[in-house]
Amino acid sequence: MKKNFYVIFLTLLLNSFKIEAQIFVSTNGDDNNRGTIDSPFKSITKAISVALPGDTIFIRGGVYNLSSTITISSSKSGTSEKRYYLFAYPGEHPILDFSSMSFSSSNKGISLRASYWYIKGLDIKGAGDNGMEINGGSFNIIENCAFYENKDSGLQLSNGASNNKVINCDSFYNADPSEGNADGFAPKLTVGTNNYFYGCRAWQNSDDGWDGYLRGADNVTTVLENCWSFLNGYRKDGTLGSGNGNGFKMGGGDNSNSQNLMHHFTLKNCLAFNNKAKGFDQNNNAGSMTLLNCTAFGNKTANYRITRQLNAGQQLIVKNCISYNGSVELGSFAIQEKNSWLSPFKISASDFISTDPLFTTAPRNADGGLPNIDFMHLSPNSQFIDAGVNVGLPFYGNAPDLGAFEYNPVSSISKENEFRKDDFQLFQNYPNPFNPTTIISFYLPVYSHIKIEVYNILGEKVVLLTDSFYNAGSYSLEWNPSLHRLQSGVYFIKMYYGSSSKVIKSLFLK
Ligand SMILES: [Ca+2]
Numbered sequence: 213m214k215k216n217f218y219v220i221f222l223t224l225l226l227n228s229f230k231i232e233a234q235i236f237v238s239t240n241g242d243d244n245n246r247g248t249i250d251s252p253f254k255s256i257t258k259a260i261s262v263a264l265p266g267d268t269i270f271i272r273g274g275v276y277n278l279s280s281t282i283t284i285s286s287s288k289s290g291t292s293e294k295r296y297y298l299f300a301y302p303g304e305h306p307i308l309d310f311s312s313m314s315f316s317s318s319n320k321g322i323s324l325r326a327s328y329w330y331i332k333g334l335d336i337k338g339a340g341d342n343g344m345e346i347n348g349g350s351f352n353i354i355e356n357c358a359f360y361e362n363k364d365s366g367l368q369l370s371n372g373a374s375n376n377k378v379i380n381c382d383s384f385y386n387a388d389p390s391e392g393n394a395d396g397f398a399p400k401l402t403v404g405t406n407n408y409f410y411g412c413r414a415w416q417n418s419d420d421g422w423d424g425y426l427r428g429a430d431n432v433t434t435v436l437e438n439c440w441s442f443l444n445g446y447r448k449d450g451t452l453g454s455g456n457g458n459g460f461k462m463g464g465g466d467n468s469n470s471q472n473l474m475h476h477f478t479l480k481n482c483l484a485f486n487n488k489a490k491g492f493d494q495n496n497n498a499g500s501m502t503l504l505n506c507t508a509f510g511n512k513t514a515n516y517r518i519t520r521q522l523n524a525g526q527q528l529i530v531k532n533c534i535s536y537n538g539s540v541e542l543g544s545f546a547i548q549e550k551n552s553w554l555s556p557f558k559i560s561a562s563d564f565i566s567t568d569p570l571f572t573t574a575p576r577n578a579d580g581g582l583p584n585i586d587f588m589h590l591s592p593n594s595q596f597i598d599a600g601v602n603v604g605l606p607f608y609g610n611a612p613d614l615g616a617f618e619y620n621p622v623s624s625i626s627k628e629n630e631f632r633k634d635d636f637q638l639f640q641n642y643p644n645p646f647n648p649t650t651i652i653s654f655y656l657p658v659y660s661h662i663k664i665e666v667y668n669i670l671g672e673k674v675v676l677l678t679d680s681f682y683n684a685g686s687y688s689l690e691w692n693p694s695l696h697r698l699q700s701g702v703y704f705i706k707m708y709y710g711s712s713s714k715v716i717k718s719l720f721l722k
Pocket residue numbers: 317341342364365
């Protein structure tokens with residue numbers, strides 16, 4: 213009795229002083245426990261049932277085998293001042309495995325009907341429908357979650373869901389039995405307005421990477437920034453599926469959209485490649501579409517296809533975009549500027565450091581950001597560097613570049629070698645800046661022909677450091693620019709191997 217008194221007293225105290233609680237869930241917990249770190253609950257639903265606005269539910273690592281939907285009802289909404297937090301415990305990796313669910317539209321993994329939740333760090337797999345559906349909820353943040361092997365779209369936004377932010381999430385291998393419905397991210401059908409995706413990846417979903425097809429909703433806006441969509445329409449095993457297979461599908465409606473429904477899309481710094489059908493696809497959207505600094509590569513049907521006339525007063529704006537190895541089909545109404553298919557550009561593989569997508573599914577950085585890889589990044593001599601028009605996005609150098617990846621030798625290169633255990637590596641020279649000599653180290657996973665050249669700031673080759681065959685392993689070269697009568701300044705050191713190359717930036721200070 214005494215203990216109960218204290219619990220009641222403490223609860224009153226917590227409520228009256230609005231002290232946020234931490235509630236813990238663990239695979240070895242028990243719902244009769246107190247929900248503390250030492251006495252965790254077993255089920256997420258139990259934690260949700262006792263949580264109050266401002267509370268944080270921490271999910272400990274491990275696999276949670278779940279067979280019924282976790283519903284967060286609208287009565288559990290927070291406020292802009294006091295969210296609910298549903299977080300992976302820091303440094304741990306909870307996997308919510310719904311694989312025992314049968315295929316059914318009512319078998320979502322998480323059904324988020326509330327607003328002002330912040331959900332972070334969860335894997336959600338195997339659900340009988342969506343991995344997560346935001347059903348009418350607004351102002352939620354979904355960060356660093358992965359949705360995979362669900363039997364409909366990984367993350368769907370429905371029933372007026374608006375003003376949600378989806379940050380650094382992955383959605384892949386989602387497939388419905390017919391293969392025609394499961395998208396990676398689906399702000400579609402009855403979605404609300406002003407939803408935002410940042411740093412997300414969608415790959416090998418049976419239907420589309422993103423899908424903004426409308427039925428019920430109209431005149432809604434979705435914004436995507438720094439998102440990648442690839443190999444949609446292909447199965448987990450890599451074989452061709454029967455779904456639509458578009459990268460970013462921006463709209464449409466029934467009967468080729470005879471209702472002229474509008475899904476206004478803005479895509480900035482987005483990348484679509486190797487999708488079964490189109491990279492950036494209008495799908496009869498009658499609303500405005502703005503594509504800034506996007507890159508499309510190798511999409512089978514078309515890299516860009518936006519040809520249907522828009523509703524009066526709507527605009528298609530395409531600026532600073534790149535298309536490589538695929539067609540561009542834009543209506544004459546498009547407002548275009550500085551795209552790679554326009555004069556005077558003539559695109560080629562040499563514009564890119566790498567066109568090999570090998571690492572695009574690599575693990576994310578520690579901060580949850582997309583992996584730092586050189587795929588479709590501009591090579592130091594590319595015609596597209598500083599060749600764009602100012603569209604209000606941050607840029608380096610004298611002007612914006614074309615494409616999804618602004619060329620920034622200093623930061624992009626220093627981070628570049630973070631996770632390449634099986635790949636060729638060219639390490640940042642040391643010391644740097646340097647005088648009089650510096651060490652250039654590189655690593656080869658296999659016996660290779662290696663050429664290392666140095667270029668000045670004008671892109672002129674000034675030194676050949678090596679051109680030879682090397683066994684697998686690590687090597688170091690010492691370089692003394694004075695021996696080549698070079699002046700102080702920036703030099704780019706470029707290693708060629710096979711048909712690829714890597715580059716680092718160095719600073720020689722005499
Ligand atoms: Ca469904």
